[in-house]
Amino acid sequence: MPIVSNWPNVRIENRYLDLYYGALAAHGVTLGPGCEVRDDFLRAHAGTIDAVQFQWAPEQIWRCRGSSLWARARGLAGFWKYLRLARSLGIRIVWTLHDVEHHEGSGRLDELGYRLLARFADLCVVHDEWAADQFVRRFGGSRERVCVMEHGNYDGVFPPAAPRTETLARFGIDPACRVLLCQGNIRPYKRFDLAIEAAKRLGAAYHLIVAGRPPDPTFADELRRTAAGTANVTLLLESQSDQVVSDLFAAADCFLLPYAKITGSGSLLTTATLGRGFVASELPYFRAALAQEPDAGVCFPVSSVEGLCNAVRAFFAGDVPARHQAARRIADRVPWSEVVCPVAEWFHRTCPVRAPRTAEVGTP
Secondary structure (H helix, E strand, O other): OOEEEEEOOOOOOOOHHHHHHHHHHHOOOEEOOOOOOOHHHHHHHOOOOOEEEEOOOOOHHHHOOOOOHHHHHHHHHHHHHHHHHHHHOOOEEEEEOOOOOOOOOOOHHHHHHHHHHHHHOOEEEEOOHHHHHHHHHOOOOOHHHEEEOOOOOOOOOOOOOOOHHHHHHHOOOOOOOEEEEEEOOOOHHHOHHHHHHHHHHHOOOEEEEEEOOOOOHHHHHHHHHHHOOOOOEEEEOOOOOHHHHHHHHHHOOEEEEOOOOOOOOHHHHHHHHOOOOEEEEOOHHHHHHHHHOHHHEEEEOOOOHHHHHHHHHHHHHOOHHHHHHHHHHHHHOOOHHHHOHHHHHHHHHHOOOOOOOOOOOOOO
């Protein structure tokens, strides 16, 4: 039974890792000890783990060494040695390419680090063909080492929602409004500020809710200033429980994804899972989803306030319940039990079968 160690070894709000490794476990691939990027970790676990899998933001591995170029270069050199040691010990390297660059910006060392991972990765897991192409063209990886695994849905994560009128009353929102929702960690690349500007132009017939935790208080303050004095915008700038997220989606008529950049998107799978149609910027991952189910939503030019307004109007000009049903069909296509199959097969095909351990017989 293959055993994989995951990096980063931290809990995150996104339930992706729980769902991914839970699905792999059902296929006989076990999650082992949390990965640490230290040579002694590899040596200590060389006989027990088959692979280490890198997930989000690998640049934190070298950035954590300090803010100076020299400190980060040393960190990257240490990571190179770590990957070489893993290979020499027979530990496979798996990389899930969630993002082709850090959302808040990348430098030359970050690009070099990604190319280093691409060079050493025995398997690169991506969520669509566009990301596979980036692995090859941008980072110099081999297409033979790519596995396209669609992003699974979030079935089982969110509890049943409260009635729409009850949720809207809780936040003082008129149920006669067309309710727009932005939800997730509040970060600049998601362009929730664009959604606020669009809400101002759309007027009182629409009401926008922006809900999520802001990792950067400074950016949260910027959003508050942008929304100041706007009666049809509600900001809920804090972490939400799964119950509150479920309530908000059930109360919303349309989910907004006005992102400036993205590789894959758990938010898209969240809105599909919860059965809400969406308006999204014209990025490859969103376009691919709408190619499957054109009725699920509408795309608009990246960073265009007017384009977003027009897309919202076009969304409501269509059959909104039918859009919600089409969005849910996107989720129905990607149960985790099925999407992980090619990854599980790779682990079983690649990792050696371990001989069962026998108990040592001691002398009395």
